[in-house]
Amino acid sequence: MAKSKSIFVCQNCGNESPKWMGKCPGCGNWNTMVEEQKMVNTQPQRAVTITNGNKPQSITEIKSSAYERYDTNIAELNRVLGGGLVKGSLTLISGDPGIGKSTLLLQAAGAIANKYGKVLYVSGEESEEQIKMRADRLEISHSNLYIVAETNIDLIEAHVNDIQPIFVIVDSIQTLFKGNISSAPGSVSQVRECSNEIMRIGKTRGIPFFIVAHVTKQGELAGPRVLEHMVDTVLHFEGERTQEFRILRTIKNRFGTTSEIGVFEMRGIGLKEVLNPSSMFLEETNFTQEGSSVIGIVEGSRPVLVEIQALVSETKAIMPRRTAVGVDVARLNLILAVLEKKLKIPFYNCDVYVNVVGGLNLDGTYGDLGMALALISSIKGEPIKLEKTLVVGEVGLTGEIRPVSFCEKIVNEGSKLGFKNFIVPLKNKDKMDMKGSNIVGISSLKECFSKVF
Ligand code: TYD
Ligand code: MG
DSSP, X not given: OEEEEEEEEETTTOOEESSOOSBOTTTOOBSOEEEEEXXXXXXXXXXXXXXXXXXXXXXXXXXXXXXXXXXXSOHHXXXXXXXXXXXXXXXXXXXXXXXXXXXXXHHHHHHHHHHTXXXXXXESXXXXXXXXXXXXXXXXXXXXXXXXXXXXXXXXXXXXXXXOOSEEEEEOGGGOBOTTOOSOTTSHHHHHXXXXXHHHHHXXXXXXEEEEXXXXXXXXXXXXXXXXXXXXXXXXXXXXXXXXXXXXXXXEETTSOSSOEEEEEEETTEEEEOSOHHHHHTTTOOTXXXXXXXXXXXXXXXXXXXXXEEEEEEOOOXXXXXXXXXXXXXXXXXXXXXXXXXXXXXXXXXXXXXXXXXXXXXXXXXXXXXXXXXXXXXXXXXXXXXXXXXXXXXXXXXXXXXXXXXXXXXXXXXXXXXXXXXXXXXXXXXXXSOOOTTEEEESBHHHHXXXXX
């Protein structure tokens, strides 16, 4: 028989304890333990016997099959999903409030309803009329698109049985609840239980589900980490609410590569895909400005060019500021240390600000050299002397310039966009098929410094 038991669950990390505690022993956060009810099975465990069905098979006997996918009619969304929405998959999309999650999903729902069949949009946050108003604004209207405002997971299952949709959207997981759990919607137990239910509903019927999830103030997914482990794909929608462009990033994907990005622009009539992000990011770039350089990175399968800006100003403060937007502060500190030590440029009495234009977050080391040049350019008050230059390269601790992967792809993209000069790691240049005097291979920061200033 199942019995209900009272336990305390940390709302931050999901750690469980029989007693209330001020500080969670799991994650160390204060005041995050909340009382929840847990069902415990009091019956003794019986030995399990293998019946028919799932016996282990040799890998050579298992048939491989390609994933069947739906085209969402949004190329950038298809791209981050690895080539379309896989049938029977479970996808989580997270992002700050107002970033455009509901808008994107309504657009995808409209396209799939139009092309393939019935789509069910379950909203726990907005009424049917509110969604209808948004759909009117986006010019989405199709008899195959069903909307319901519902938060009870059992009733959602009933709607799925009733309508038999081919695709379901749940907006958002934090509003759902299961009747037999006493804790409030959004609590760890509810989120965990409702996601389990959604997985069961989707996987047993082969219906793909999209779940919207909120993020905490720190930008992490609210609720248990187990949510991320459970789903097939995790997407994160990011960007500045005050700017038009938005970036959809793959965090995890069982059906494609991660680190793929999709770029969108928020317009009056919904999200519009940006098929060539580089030209958009570089729209306002002034190549004769000091403290700026253009770098290339590779996101998933395509090269993206962005401008990196630096501002270095003298200060009398004992602890000068180091502020970085779009790059890791630790990376910035490392580059500053190498510049001080190897090029003898003093930054210790300066405030340093670095910004990646357009709201892109750079991870990886593609932007190291570009960042170093922008910093030197700002402290010297001189722009890079070469005309329209693209910079790629990782900076090592000894001041050497290390090669990066897919350098040729970045240089190709640069020449398409009209760049005149390319500064690349020497090792990359040696392997390139492309030749030309405008591609400069360098092996150390010192050498680079003498060539561009
Ligand atoms: P929304 O999809 O509701 O965000 P989320 O679900 O992530 O919270 O998007 C909300 C914002 O988008 C809102 O501030 C208005 C803006 N918006 C547009 O600019 N154009 C549009 O066509 C739509 C539908 C929304
Ligand atoms: Mg929303």
